[in-house]
Amino acid sequence: MALSNSLQSGQAPMLCQMCEESNEIKWKCLQCDFLLCTKCQQLHQKVKSTDQHIIIDIKDITTYQQEVNDQPDIINIPCSVHNGQNCCQFCKTCEEIICSLCFLQAHNTHDMIGLAKEYELTLEAVNNFHTEVEENILQIEKGLSKLDIRKTSEESLYESEKQKILNRERTFKE
Template identity: 30%
Template structure:
């Protein structure tokens, strides 16, 4: 078993065998298309849980259904800004772009003021709106909200452990423990993931060693049983040979006894067949004698006694 294959990133959903569409990752760390999980959930009787199509682990359904499972952002293609747009990307006023935020993309004067005023945006790095200044920063990939597809994910809700756009933040995460998407949050997340990865790696090594041990025992058992099977086969062959030999002897004895009886019966049968033939001849002679018209002929033949035959009394 190549355990390293389990660490490879799947290119296609294992359910629909196509590229991932709105990929969701289950608590067991297996990812599937949103619609594939929804179809799988529709077929289940227990609507309060969802069974992983791959490892068959049952997971409790989130309050808002399958959509409540985490998005697998590692499988979601990001949209990257390739040029400077004419209008602000963060508001709907169509204001001209005056600056570039490495987190929020291109912004106008009002959004720039909000960045300077709000604590939420203080960690964001801002440069002027010209392309030469923007080139000093490495643009970040922009991931978009699944609820509001046109809105980028701006903050991280630690309470819900999900990324959220501004609209989701104001409607569904108000009052929650909201963190900026910055190096500090990343370092905290990396620390947590590394700790979990170390635990998982340790467990993986343990299970690999157990698997190897079980395979070794399985091989030993299979190999140790072969001589026993051979010995049993030999003994059975010997017993079968003895039984067949005994069978042959018994059949021969029966044949011999039967043949002896048959010979006696054959002798009696031959004796009676001879007597019957002789009697039939005598009766035929008697009829011919009685049919004679001349007395002389009849008296001449009367010297023969048809009763004194081989089979007579």
């Protein structure tokens, strides 16, 4: 009796959230948050209103979520001046992010750029700077290596000359 009760409360296989028939879930629509079978995934992509939705293999969900979590949320940055407003522009003149009210009140004659574009440009500049720093480090390491070789050579020459002087000193004393 206890066995039959535990079987009834056990996990049931999940069904496709579109057709609600197939339990062979292989896909997930990120916009609809639906788990889909292959047949419904193909239909979902053909519907005009959902043809731009991102559908991923369920095996890739954790990888995709990790990539998404690594990206900053530049859409929901609250304005520091206007409560309840999100920033949508970067004022290049003032070098600050602003909301639409800030734009209307104080920045309407300034040089503007979208947050996403400014983020891309800043990220590119940071990556270029990082590459430049790494190249400089390599050049310094090469220079240090050359200095070490030169130092070893000079130390060897010094020891040789020192030995010659000590030999002459000995000769004069004799």
